[in-house]
Amino acid sequence: MPEVALSLSIGQVAERTGLSVHALRFYEREGILATPVRRGPGGRRVYSEWDMDWLDVCTRLRASGMPLTAIRRYADLVRAGAGNEEERLALLRRHQEHVTAQIGELTACLELISCKVRLYEDRVAADAADPLWSQPALPKNDSQELAPG
Amino acid sequence: MPEVALSLSIGQVAERTGLSVHALRFYEREGILATPVRRGPGGRRVYSEWDMDWLDVCTRLRASGMPLTAIRRYADLVRAGAGNEEERLALLRRHQEHVTAQIGELTACLELISCKVRLYEDRVAADAADPLWSQPALPKNDSQELAPG
DNA sequence: GCTTGACCTAGAGCCCGCTCTAGGATGCAG
DNA sequence: CTGCATCCTAGAGCGGGCTCTAGGTCAAGC
Numbered sequence: 001m002p003e004v005a006l007s008l009s010i011g012q013v014a015e016r017t018g019l020s021v022h023a024l025r026f027y028e029r030e031g032i033l034a035t036p037v038r039r040g041p042g043g044r045r046v047y048s049e050w051d052m053d054w055l056d057v058c059t060r061l062r063a064s065g066m067p068l069t070a071i072r073r074y075a076d077l078v079r080a081g082a083g084n085e086e087e088r089l090a091l092l093r094r095h096q097e098h099v100t101a102q103i104g105e106l107t108a109c110l111e112l113i114s115c116k117v118r119l120y121e122d123r124v125a126a127d128a129a130d131p132l133w134s135q136p137a138l139p140k141n142d143s144q145e146l147a148p149g
Numbered sequence: 150m151p152e153v154a155l156s157l158s159i160g161q162v163a164e165r166t167g168l169s170v171h172a173l174r175f176y177e178r179e180g181i182l183a184t185p186v187r188r189g190p191g192g193r194r195v196y197s198e199w200d201m202d203w204l205d206v207c208t209r210l211r212a213s214g215m216p217l218t219a220i221r222r223y224a225d226l227v228r229a230g231a232g233n234e235e236e237r238l239a240l241l242r243r244h245q246e247h248v249t250a251q252i253g254e255l256t257a258c259l260e261l262i263s264c265k266v267r268l269y270e271d272r273v274a275a276d277a278a279d280p281l282w283s284q285p286a287l288p289k290n291d292s293q294e295l296a297p298g
Numbered sequence: 299g300c301t302t303g304a305c306c307t308a309g310a311g312c313c314c315g316c317t318c319t320a321g322g323a324t325g326c327a328g
Numbered sequence: 329c330t331g332c333a334t335c336c337t338a339g340a341g342c343g344g345g346c347t348c349t350a351g352g353t354c355a356a357g358c
Contacts, residue, residue: 011304021305022347030345034297042354044305054297057261064258068345078298085276088298089269096266099259103252109213110248112206117245120238127234148183148203149227149237160334170335171317179315191324193335217315 007038008047017055024055032058032071034078064099116149156187157196166204173204181207181220183227213248265298 014021028037028045034054038046047055061071074091077084163170177186177194183203187195196204210220223240226233 009304010306020347023345025307026346042305043307044354050297057298060258060261062345064255064262074298085269085273089266089273092262092266092269096259096262099255099262103255103259106213106248106252106255109209110245110252112209113213113241113245113248117238117241120234120241124234124238148199149206149223158335169317172315174337175316191335192337193324211315 006049007040008052010045010047013047013052013055016052017059019055019059027055027058027068030068030072032068032075034075061095064095065102066095066098070095155198156189157201159194159196162196162201162204165201166208168204168208176204176207179217179221181217181224183224210244213244214251215244215247219244 008016010021010024013019014024017024019027024045027033033051035050037051038048040046058071061074062068070091074088077088077091157165159170159173162168163173166173168176173194176182182200184199186200187197189195207220207224210223211217219240223237226237226240
């Protein structure tokens with residue numbers, strides 16, 4: 001019943017998280033890990049399941065644009081133990097808002113891009129249908145001059 | 150009827166686009182501008198409405214994570230004139246997919262973050278209701294050890 | 299016994315996207 | 329005339345986030 005706690009080498013962790021071994025050591029130096037990594041014989045790092053879970057959280061925070069300094073702050077709070085939940089909450093809420101805003105902005109950008117894609121699809125299609133219509137020197141619908149790109 | 154074409158100084162453009170004057174000059178050096186900026190007396194840059202529109206497109210592409218090299222490529226194509234619409238389309242489509250993927254990833258991250266926010270809201274609320282219940286050394290629901298952060 | 303490979307530390311190096319400095323011209327206000 | 333703001337160029341510098349190098353330890357396999 002008590003499954004043996006899994007323990008991984010840095011190479012294995014790199015493989016599973018997608019982070020490089022360099023990045024993993026770098027994160028550790030930077031205080032990104034909430035608990036000190038255990039060391040095996042020869043001073044080799046031994047990662048626990050908990051470490052993996054934490055790293056997964058970190059990669060998601062990173063993927064959503066949280067800077068390392070903020071992640072370190074969060075790690076510090078977790079390391080410090082119970083009693084600072086309000087601060088953790090505040091930190092997470094700030095990031096939550098940040099990500100929400102980011103999604104909004106990306107969605108707006110996507111709209112513009114999609115609009116341009118449609119425009120070019122039409123142009124290319126028209127060109128294929130009648131190459132003479134759209135090639136000559138600024139026929140009539142001089143979209144090149146009226147709107148950029 | 151022919152409204153006088155508006156022309157802006159680099160400072161004014163900086164103000165309206167939110168880019169710094171440094172960034173504007175930098176972009177120009179980097180070939181990000183699709184048309185060469187006109188110069189007024191004393192060699193000063195004079196931006197047209199078209200330039201502004203182009204810059205707006207650029208800032209949206211940047212905001213959605215397109216690297217400067219890709220924007221330069223796009224600018225090169227536009228500068229080259231008609232005949233390369235397929236390539237522009239391909240470039241934009243790639244970015245479109247990229248942005249879509251990014252939104253997906255952010256949304257997933259947001260879910261995790263929101264989940265954690267809720268968790269901490271509950272913890273903090275419980276703590277406020279009964280400080281003695283959640284403070285002492287790992288009471289029972291030892292969430293600290295079972296799940297990171 | 300020797301090679302190979304995964305690991306260790308400390309620190310240098312790199313890419314991106316700006317940002318700032320130095321040193322100077324121009325133009326307008328008091 | 330003298331400030332003062334705004335602009336110019338060329339190029340150095342910077343912050344973030346890794347990435348890589350040098351030099352070394354250790355264990356396994358041939």
